[in-house]
Amino acid sequence: MHFSIPETETRAGDGGAAAYVAYNIHVNGVLHCRVRYSQLLGLHEQLRKEYGANVVPAFPPKKIFTLTPAEVEQRREQLEKYMQAVRQDPTLGGSETFNSFLRKAQQETQQIPTEEVVLEVLLSNGQKVKVNILTSDQTEDVLEAVASKLDLPDDLVGYFSLFLVRQTKDGAFSFVRKLQEFELPYVSVTSLHNPEFQIILRKSYWDSAYDDDVMEHRVGLNLLYAQTVSDIEHGWILVNKEQHRQLKSLQEKVSKKEFIRLAQTLKYYGYLKFDPCVTDFPEKGCHVVVSAGNNELNFQVRLPNEQIKEGSFKVTRMRCWRVTSSVAMSNGPSGSSPGKSEVKLELAFEYLMSKDRLQWVTITSPQAIMLSICLQSMVDELMVKKSGGSIRKMFRRRVNGALRRSDSQQAVKSPPLLDSPDASWEPMAKLSSKLTSVSLRGISHSSSANDVAANDFHGNYAFEGIGDEDL
Numbered sequence: 001m002h003f004s005i006p007e008t009e010t011r012a013g014d015g016g017a018a019a020y021v022a023y024n025i026h027v028n029g030v031l032h033c034r035v036r037y038s039q040l041l042g043l044h045e046q047l048r049k050e051y052g053a054n055v056v057p058a059f060p061p062k063k064i065f066t067l068t069p070a071e072v073e074q075r076r077e078q079l080e081k082y083m084q085a086v087r088q089d090p091t092l093g094g095s096e097t098f099n100s101f102l103r104k105a106q107q108e109t110q111q112i113p114t115e116e117v118v119l120e121v122l123l124s125n126g127q128k129v130k131v132n133i134l135t136s137d138q139t140e141d142v143l144e145a146v147a148s149k150l151d152l153p154d155d156l157v158g159y160f161s162l163f164l165v166r167q168t169k170d171g172a173f174s175f176v177r178k179l180q181e182f183e184l185p186y187v188s189v190t191s192l193h194n195p196e197f198q199i200i201l202r203k204s205y206w207d208s209a210y211d212d213d214v215m216e217h218r219v220g221l222n223l224l225y226a227q228t229v230s231d232i233e234h235g236w237i238l239v240n241k242e243q244h245r246q247l248k249s250l251q252e253k254v255s256k257k258e259f260i261r262l263a264q265t266l267k268y269y270g271y272l273k274f275d276p277c278v279t280d281f282p283e284k285g286c287h288v289v290v291s292a293g294n295n296e297l298n299f300q301v302r303l304p305n306e307q308i309k310e311g312s313f314k315v316t317r318m319r320c321w322r323v324t325s326s327v328a329m330s331n332g333p334s335g336s337s338p339g340k341s342e343v344k345l346e347l348a349f350e351y352l353m354s355k356d357r358l359q360w361v362t363i364t365s366p367q368a369i370m371l372s373i374c375l376q377s378m379v380d381e382l383m384v385k386k387s388g389g390s391i392r393k394m395f396r397r398r399v400n401g402a403l404r405r406s407d408s409q410q411a412v413k414s415p416p417l418l419d420s421p422d423a424s425w426e427p428m429a430k431l432s433s434k435l436t437s438v439s440l441r442g443i444s445h446s447s448s449a450n451d452v453a454a455n456d457f458h459g460n461y462a463f464e465g466i467g468d469e470d471l
Helices: 037-051 069-088 096-110 139-150 154-159 185-190 208-214 218-233 241-252 256-264 368-386 461-465
Strands: 003-011 020-027 030-036 116-122 128-134 160-167 173-178 197-203 277-279 286-293 296-302 308-314 318-330 340-354 357-364 457-459
Touching: 020 037, 020 069, 020 096, 030 037, 030 096, 037 069, 037 096, 096 185, 116 139, 116 185, 128 139, 139 154, 139 160, 139 185, 139 197, 154 160, 154 208, 154 218, 160 185, 173 368, 185 197, 197 218, 208 218, 208 256, 218 256, 241 256, 286 368, 318 368, 340 368, 357 368
Parallel strands: 116 197
Antiparallel strands: 003 020, 020 030, 116 128, 160 173, 160 197, 277 286, 277 357, 286 296, 296 308, 318 340, 318 457, 340 357
């Protein structure tokens, strides 16, 4: 996760109390909560109490006198580094103390009281699942409520996740992020005040071998089938006319497992497709469509001469990656709000192009955070597999060790038959390994004063096992 505190606000105190400085904590470029220094100090002291002073990073010291504007800015930078350090620590960042602090602060900032509500969660086929939850329910609670409503077995819940998406005009979804344990899904989606933003349930793993586990149960099979049909319809999975004919025939026979088996052999099965963006590979300013899947980032690049090339960057050859964000004040077009801040997000990864030659590749995209989440989950899955483990996991309730089960279940509806394939589609040309002329700015030494994540690196543990035979 990308934590930043790009700005502060001076807010009036309650009941005539003195004004105070509030720190706006952004997660993934979006305001998550607004907190005071004293609240963050309270979090720090609680973490020290639970984990020890030698584990918790240093906290910005108190000041006796009123802070000058320069001191306010210095404290903002120090608090930002502190929050990033805590989040990146596996023990502290995953602790209930840290996550519950962020959930409570999110709810207080958005001024949403704790009450029972009905939340709509989408399935890949457009079907809406309505679940009764509390506004204060965290992501795991909501996921369990959806699983209960669909009658998804307990041991399959861990194969699925909730994602925040934005629905596009053509009915497809633009992925914003995977919902995390430190946020309240109801608050996250309603605070955006835009009906285009919705929560969707999708599988959360990359290795198609895990499909076998999911297909063991009818609900898991139906969810996976609906997602596969949707991905084909939206052009995420590529099919030719003959493959399309075979798929449609299997649909008509309601042969869902066979349908998925055939889809598994198709290009881009199991990939997430991102919105068009900009990259500096193979040269600066190239437009690109990025897809994540099969332990790689796939690039479909439009070169300045309008030629389209394709190539892939394997996650096992990425030494590290980072997300940077910069906040620029924009006057905006006529009629827009002056002084509105715009957050520019970039994902940069250091890639082993050939033996002993590492090179940075940068993607400028509002979805940079989601790309980073995809890379991290690919690495996590690879490491679990390398250690001989499995992602199969039983979700247990904190109370009585059992999931809450809904009184009424909802069946997953079967999606309609596939439409005819797009006749204009042409196979992409392969990206030559010789295309290595890159104009890349030094992302690791940003000169921007507004770069709010100068040390937010993600080391890749999966990179360690690369041998010469992999190159």
